[in-house]
Amino acid sequence: MSARRSPVLRASLTGLAVVLTLAVAPLLRATGTPPIALAAASTNAPVTPGNFEGYGFDQCTAPSQAAMDKWLNHSPYLAVGIYISGNSRGCRSQPNLTPSWVQTQLTKGWKLLPITMGPQASCNPRYPRYNDDPKIIANKGAKQNYAAARRQGQAEAQKTVQAAGALGIVKGSTLWYDLESFDIGNTACRESALAFLSAYDRQLHLLGYVSGVYSSAGSGIVMLDDARRTRPNAFVLPDRIWIARWDNEANTSTTYISNAGWTPGGRVKQYEGGHNETYGGVTIDVDKDFLDLGRGNYATPQRPCGGISLDFTTYPDLTPQTATKQHPALVKAVQCMLHARGDYSGPVDGRYTQATVAGMHKWKAAHGFTTADNGVIGPRTWAAFLSAGKTQVLKTGSTGLAVYRLQRAYNAVFPLRKLPVTGIYNSATRAVTVTYQKKMHQAATGIAGSATWQKLRRGTI
Helix, strand or coil: CCCCCCHHHCCCCCCCCCCCCCCCCCCCCCCCCCCCCCCCCCCCCCCCCCCEEEEEEECCCCCCHHHHHHHHHHCCCCEEEEEEECCCCCCCCCCCCCHHHHHHHHHHCCEEEEEECCCCCCCCCCCCCCCCCCCCCCCCCCCCCCHHHHHHHHHHHHHHHHHHHHCCCCCCCEEEEECCCCCCCCHHHHHHHHHHHHHHHHHHHHCCCEEEEEEEHHHHHHHHHHHHHHCCCCCCCCCEEEEECCCCCCCCCCCCCCCCCCCCCEEEEEEEEEEEEEECCEEEEEEEEEEEECCCCCCCCCCHHHHCCCCCCCCCCECCCCHHHHCHHHHHHHHHHHHHCCCCCCCCCCCCCHHHHHHHHHHHHHCCCCCCCCCCECHHHHHHHHHCCCCCCECCCCECHHHHHHHHHHHHHCCCCCCCCCCECCHHHHHHHHHHHHHCCCCCCCCECHHHHHHHHCCCC
């Protein structure tokens, strides 16, 4: 990914994309690599990229915060590749890449894919590019096992982990090695590259990280897949692969290898090379990627208050006179949410008592709603009540608590849509967002940003 090249060269790239996965359980599916116990994260930062299926982009130099914010609000992407280490990378100067930048992107929902570009294959004529970026040593050595290349790989992994830790990228995250395209017909070049990556992957595991390798479909990826199929115990293989194949197909397949390896949940494909794209008035030269990592888009099921469901496809009006008999499950949901917000301390029993009414009055008064309705919860109140809480920009691929709240609020606004409440911002959720934005006379982007949240939280229906 050091330089943008034509697909004829099988995508020796500049680019990385972004995001993906990580439920540690499926780490080593179909790779032939023994399981590695991952150390617990030492900070509150999330593992990156985490579970993810969707679109990513990369630019060699990490974009500015202003550019990232514009693209978060206007682009289809939710993942971004960042070069954090390696003497062979073309973007050694990273003025924007700081621990604060990393933490800000993770907090806002971006998935990060940290990349290292260190020693390159010995037969790659484009390297070294500087005076301090040695190639992979292709000497077999006394034991005929490319020991020098293995030592290089181990040392490079240690440098990568040091760089990741300094940026606040926690253990359990995936760190990617960029191995540019080379002649895999050159035996010493190929075998030394395998030895280097094997030691690199092993050392990452020992240090608590997940390993990924980016390379062109026709060289490094074929090399790894051949090793997986024909010599499964000879090398420590990467947990994930990043396939450079500019075929303009947004998936993780390629004719260079079968679908047997690193599936499901272990692949990224860079499917389009460098070109300019503009969102929110900001233009960036990007490569485009499609990611399918870990469990894909997964949201932890919510069952607060000892197992109460908050998720319904409709939220009918509740009145003190009829709600206990007609909608006890909904009353329990209201009581549970009021408990969480500190507005009610009574039992979560499905009975719409005066104490429950008082809790709703307290919440309404604090959020600008009338309390002269004797505890009735209608569509406007539902929309505001269900959407209340911490918000963030949501788009295809987003998951988590904010998505749950958004989907519930949509079901209050559009009861006939019966949107499944999954915690995953999927195509159905995007479609309802577009419908709501049109109803509110907003730009129908399908991205739920601050303007959309503001309308919901005000109960605008």
